[in-house]
Amino acid sequence: MDRKDDGVYRAGFACFVGRPNAGKSTLTNAIIGQKIAITSNKPQTTRHIIRGILHRPDAQLVLVDTPGLHRPRTLLGERLNDLVRETWSETDVIGVCFPADEPIGRGDRFISAEVGELKAKVIAVVTKVDLVNPQTLAQRLLTVSQLYDFAEIIPVSAVSGHQVENLIDAIVRHMPESPQLYPDDIITDEPEQVLIGELVREAALEGVREELPHSIAVIVEEMQVEGKLTKIFADIYVERDSQKSIVIGSRGARLKEVGSKARVQIEKLLGTKVYLDLHVRVAKEWQRDPKQLRKLGF
Ligand SMILES: Nc1nc2c(ncn2[C@@H]2O[C@H](COP(=O)(O)OP(=O)(O)OP(=O)(O)O)[C@@H](O)[C@H]2O)c(=O)[nH]1
Numbered sequence: 001m002d003r004k005d006d007g008v009y010r011a012g013f014a015c016f017v018g019r020p021n022a023g024k025s026t027l028t029n030a031i032i033g034q035k036i037a038i039t040s041n042k043p044q045t046t047r048h049i050i051r052g053i054l055h056r057p058d059a060q061l062v063l064v065d066t067p068g069l070h071r072p073r074t075l076l077g078e079r080l081n082d083l084v085r086e087t088w089s090e091t092d093v094i095g096v097c098f099p100a101d102e103p104i105g106r107g108d109r110f111i112s113a114e115v116g117e118l119k120a121k122v123i124a125v126v127t128k129v130d131l132v133n134p135q136t137l138a139q140r141l142l143t144v145s146q147l148y149d150f151a152e153i154i155p156v157s158a159v160s161g162h163q164v165e166n167l168i169d170a171i172v173r174h175m176p177e178s179p180q181l182y183p184d185d186i187i188t189d190e191p192e193q194v195l196i197g198e199l200v201r202e203a204a205l206e207g208v209r210e211e212l213p214h215s216i217a218v219i220v221e222e223m224q225v226e227g228k229l230t231k232i233f234a235d236i237y238v239e240r241d242s243q244k245s246i247v248i249g250s251r252g253a254r255l256k257e258v259g260s261k262a263r264v265q266i267e268k269l270l271g272t273k274v275y276l277d278l279h280v281r282v283a284k285e286w287q288r289d290p291k292q293l294r295k296l297g298f
Helices: 024-032 075-089 106-115 134-147 164-173 192-205 241-248 250-270 290-295
Strands: 010-018 050-056 059-065 093-099 121-127 152-155 217-226 229-238 273-282
Touching: 010 024, 010 075, 010 106, 010 121, 010 164, 024 050, 024 059, 024 093, 024 121, 024 164, 059 164, 075 106, 093 106, 093 164, 106 134, 121 134, 121 164, 134 152, 152 164, 192 217, 192 229, 192 250, 229 241, 229 250, 241 250, 241 273, 250 273
Parallel strands: 010 059, 010 093, 093 121, 121 152, 229 273
Antiparallel strands: 050 059, 217 229
């Protein structure tokens, strides 16, 4: 269908949901065209809800990036699940992501049943199609079609860009008629500090074998702009001394590397030179402690 068929301006909120690692963040980035949500090949690395806004002549699409819904084991896990459901209840269109390279499992059925309860339009998105052959893809599409009465089922590859435009068209088609929700020049309404914190977190997780994602949080304590230089002071929180050593590395080598990788990304984000000061701190069992969670923004 041609995107301007009905001549109506549409605007609304959409989010991608799905099991951890389903490709939600990568898809969000592919649609918005700028790196706004962190991705990693480890499950559950998305913490904050980061909105990206796509502006088109006929529509404005506000994308919300949520963490994956999962079986909660800690207080943090429960809060994350609540956050996901809260986001779901506020969106117009939900894209449920099913990675094409993995069989449909209990988690997928669980999520499909949950979204069935909502008033949002629900689209199935079969992700990572570049990883499978046509037979596997056909099988996946069939299984997905039997899970729930989805408004549409769209196979995409965020990496190759295959069908991403079609997906955007489909989301827009199911959005309500509405005036513009945000001014033209905004692509995200997340505070800069949060985005910077996410970039530091991404760099700190890179190449770490251990299951650290849940144990790292980053807080930007201070930002000072001095002419063309932005000075940023951030704390990386871990749960245990052993994790602190992993992040810092031998004689601080790893932390230095984390700092320079993050700095490059932050300079791209801000468009200024950046001085980045990182400290690693231990906040014992922060995931189970309500006070620590509040301090860390959960
Ligand atoms: N080949 C291929 N890989 C992809 C594609 N989309 C995502 N990936 C990879 O799959 C992994 C997970 O992607 P994410 O976008 O972080 O997944 P997510 O659903 O946001 O994950 P959580 O934050 O854990 O919920 C990353 O290693 C991505 O590079 C795709 O279209 N093709």
